[in-house]
Amino acid sequence: MVSLPPSVLFASPVVEAEIVVVDEHVELAAPKYSPYLRGPPTDSFRENLRSDTKYITSWISAGWNNDVMTYMNLLYLGKITDRVSVIGTFTPSHIGGDAPPIPFGEVFNVSKFIQDSDVPMVEWDEVKNPDSETIDAIGCWNVWEAVQYYEHYPRGSAIPDWLGLDISYTRGPDWLKLIPNYEHDKCSTFWALARLAYPQDRNKSIGNAQPSPQYHITLDPDEHMLCYDYLYYACAQQSFEFDYDYAPQWKDVGKHLYWSDHVADTAALYVKQLLGYPEDGETPPYITIHARHGDFSGWCWEAEQPEDCFAPLPVIARRVREIQDEIRMRKGIEIPDSHVFMTSDERDEKWWDDVKAMGWVKVDHTAMNTVELYGRWFPVILDAAIQSNGLGFVGTDRSTFSVLSARRVTDWHDGATRMVKWGKKDADAHRKRLDSLDTP
Ligand SMILES: Nc1nc2c(ncn2[C@@H]2O[C@H](COP(=O)(O)OP(=O)(O)O)[C@@H](O)[C@H]2O)c(=O)[nH]1
Ligand SMILES: [Mg+2]
Structure with a gap:
């Protein structure tokens, strides 16, 4: 039995329904915090989650544009599972690791995105106070080990440490992987991932949670704040889908992410x-x-x-x-x-x-x-x-x-x-076509 410091929280506190008194003044004032949250950022993220709302989150772990795509994938998965996506900052992997992270909302126009796309989201620093010293324990899905065969651990990311999260991972089921036993592809489809957002398949797939690294807590994947280690390789039907016109993660999400x-x-x-x-x-x-x-x-x-x-x-x-x-x-x-x-x-x-x-x-x-x-x-x-x-x-x-x-x-x-095209001599040799947008 591990004794926990009082600051480690791993269960949702009982949340009283919040009564907001609306008078003319309050109605006219701009909301101070997201309607998807109970209020301003709290020291434990759980204190700020609404009991009538479900959330989804995931981490990033590559170059900046890969990370933009990863957050687009998360937002799309949130859309199809009726959850509010909780988005972290961007991490400075390619611009020098000592640069500070930059919030998503400094780069993209979040309020316009929500309005245009009808996809709900909040940023992590709206949920949990960035200066909080509270460590939140949480159970998450490890997708990485279900889709590739070389790294025998969940995909790493700097984000959980910054958020003060101590994560107990459950390895995802083999059926997450689109092409079974094929080492050259890492896709899991949005709908395979979505199966774990609902009780039937979730309950069949839990039971092998690994202890969290910091406090060695073992937790099944969270149902209120559903989380996956890494969604860069999520796809609708095939890998590298952003190249294709039908890609729903672009059409329904990415297209609406305009610059701040x-x-x-x-x-x-x-x-x-x-x-x-x-x-x-x-x-x-x-x-x-x-x-x-x-x-x-x-x-x-x-x-x-x-x-x-x-x-x-x-x-x-x-x-x-x-x-x-x-x-x-x-x-x-x-x-x-x-x-x-x-x-x-x-x-x-x-x-x-x-x-x-x-x-x-x-x-x-x-x-x-x-x-x-x-x-x-x-x-x-x-x-x-x-x-x-x-x-x-x-x-x-x-x-x-x-x-x-x-x-x-x-x-x-x-x-x-x-x-x-590139990679060898004359790689881009092609016949000129003016009548089409396609790259010949
Ligand atoms: N400033 C600048 N940085 C670039 C440019 N091309 C690549 N980079 C850097 O290299 C990284 C490439 O990683 P990523 O964004 O994942 O795109 P990808 O590797 O081209 O698929 C970028 O995030 C930048 O940090 C460029 O034209 N301008
Ligand atoms: Mg890259």
Whole structure:
């Protein structure tokens, strides 16, 4: 028997129904806290959960755009299980681990999202006081061990520690995995995951909870705050689904996640400043390229020479021309090369000199003092926002960063998009097609 410090809570306190006295004054005042919660953030998250509402949460564990997709998947699973999604911050895995986490609501416009999508959500810092020292014990589902065969533990994430959660995991059933015994795919479908949100299959699948790491508490998966370790690999019908037009996690959720006003306004300001337009005027139409390099160099085994792996600039320029032609044809708008932005994680200055020689504009966060003015997260967030608000976008095949930007340009602006193939010499060789949005 483990003796618990008084601050460890692992059962829902009995919640009295809250009576809100409504007079004219209160009615007119803006609500101070989410209607999905009992009130302002509390020291234990359980004190703030409504007894008439069910919740769902999960953690993140990859690059920022992968993490955006993971939260979109969580929101979609919340939608189909009639639960309020509880969303954490973004963790700085690719921008330097010492940068502070950034709240979801600083990046995306949460109130507009809830209104447009009708998908309910709250952020963790609305639920539990971020300065709380209370450790909440909770039971969660371990999906990771049911879908892959190499790591014999739940998927790790920095989020539970930040939230003061001590988690007892129950390994999910084998039927979570879409393709049984197939090591090259990790998908579990939203509806397989949803089976665990309801008593019939949940009750058949519990009973093997592992002790939590901190206080060695064993708990079956929580029914009030349902949680899964990792949902990046959740899908409706097949893996890498954000690439497909039917993807419900994009259509019903991701599409409605617009940038916060601060991000959108700053991105528009950058575009106007970099192109030399008045700051108080309209943003002109433009095209953005995303040339994803960096750790993608680990996928170059088909390239005979290292320089054959990433698409050379003239190959990218061919895609830019296709976009210019399509926009001219479909919309009658001429976008010159001087209104083409390059965004990239490439650090080689010589490569950037070649970009400028193409007549394109570097989104130069060093020159713009982005980190000093807006913080460490903003170079990547502004690059994504700039990409998403162009009328054309040329992305890098297999980059989730590019995939999300392409979908935004298509759905938000009826824009033109292409993905550049890479990995070996002439990977992007293709026949030009003007009549279609498809990448041939
Ligand atoms: N600022 C900036 N960062 C980038 C760019 N491309 C990649 N990165 C960094 O590399 C990470 C890539 O991981 P992720 O977002 O998961 O996308 P993916 O790896 O391309 O699928 C991003 O989150 C950024 O931190 C870029 O064009 N601009
Ligand atoms: Mg990544």
